[in-house]
Amino acid sequence: MESVWKAVADDSRREILMLLRKRKMTPSEMTEHFHFTAPALSSHLRILKSADLVTEEKLGKNRYYSLNEKKSLEVVNFFEKMWGYNLNSLKEYLENKERKKGHE
Amino acid sequence: MESVWKAVADDSRREILMLLRKRKMTPSEMTEHFHFTAPALSSHLRILKSADLVTEEKLGKNRYYSLNEKKSLEVVNFFEKMWGYNLNSLKEYLENKERKKGHE
DNA sequence: TAAACAATTAAATAATTGTTTAATTATTAT
């Protein structure tokens, strides 16, 4: 199990995660959005999978990768714990953002 | 300006951040808690400072490092945006955790 | 079964990152 921290530290991997926000996707589809080669992509996907940030689904000769949202929550949780702000301040922050959003 | 992602990817640096949660501290004080040498610590602190995760305060021959909580919120914010879960699910999650805590 | 395609693994190399010892800067106290 790879560290989630190292997994998200790489720019390319964060781009991959961002791309997967929209929908599940095969590596071939992904390479159209990026500059790097198939093996490089494959290596990044293995790291993301090992960190449990994405899941893999085999369908014939294709493999679909999708975001693992459950894990993402854990990461936010760690950040929250790490910096020790109390839950209320985080909730307030989020509510504030939500209010702002409503005004746009 | 160093990437906040690379700054938190390193185990030692996350330990330093955890230590700083309690109170501001000088490098000499920190080395008592860790295995690594002063220059190694200094190098980590420079990276954390450059990522804006800690701030530095000079007082005579000492330098006090403390956590920059503002930046921490931004990081959580990014995670939240990155994984695109809606704010409600995050709030629910936090409320759940809070409830659990009350039961302990 | 042979050709084509999707994706991975392997091996080699390039690039980045982290740690160490030694030297340096800056500040305080004698």
Place this chain on the structure above:
DNA sequence: ATAATAATTAAACAATTATTTAATTGTTTA
């Protein structure tokens, strides 16, 4: 001024990580 302390920077080295080309595995379709 000089010695002592706090912390940093510099230079060298070690370790890790990322990228490439080439070879391999598994699946579909003609």
